Amino acid sequence: RPSPEEAQLWAEAFDELLANKYGLAAFRAFLKSEFCEENIEFWLACEDFKKTKSPQKLTSKAKKIYNDFIEKEAPKEINIDFQTKNMIAQSIQEATHTCFSAAQKRVYSLMENNSYPRFLESEFYQELCK
Numbered sequence: 001r002p003s004p005e006e007a008q009l010w011a012e013a014f015d016e017l018l019a020n021k022y023g024l025a026a027f028r029a030f031l032k033s034e035f036c037e038e039n040i041e042f043w044l045a046c047e048d049f050k051k052t053k054s055p056q057k058l059t060s061k062a063k064k065i066y067n068d069f070i071e072k073e074a075p076k077e078i079n080i081d082f083q084t085k086n087m088i089a090q091s092i093q094e095a096t097h098t099c100f101s102a103a104q105k106r107v108y109s110l111m112e113n114n115s116y117p118r119f120l121e122s123e124f125y126q127e128l129c130k
Helices: 004-009 014-019 021-033 038-050 055-070 082-094 101-121 123-128
Strands: none
Touching: 004 021, 004 123, 014 021, 014 101, 021 038, 021 101, 021 123, 038 055, 038 101, 055 082, 082 101, 101 123
16 A cells, blocks of 8 residues: 555646556546546556557567457547548557557547546545545
C-alpha cells in the first residue's frame, strides 16, 4: 500500500500516476469500476509493444493488439475514430513501433482529461491520501 504522501504525488501529474506501480494499479481498479479499463490496458499494451526488438514479435504483437482492442467488435474495443482504425489496419501489415501511436495518444488524452480528474475526485483516491 502506498503512503499518503506517495498517493498525493499522483495528483501532480498523470505521468506520475502511471509511473508508480501502486498508482497504476489504483487507477486501473478505478477504471474497472467505471467499465473502461480497456483504455489503460491498450495504453500498457502499446508501451510494451514499443519495447519489442524482434521484427517477428513486433508483427505478432501488433496483430494481437489489433484483435484485442481495435477491430470492430474486439473484446476490449477502444473508442477511436474510423480513420485511425483504418490507418492501423493498413500499418500492421508491415508493423513498425509507431503503428499505434495516434491511437495511443488519443487514449492517453482521453484518460488524462476524463478519467484522471474523476479518479482524483474519487472516494477511493481520497482514502489513499489520508
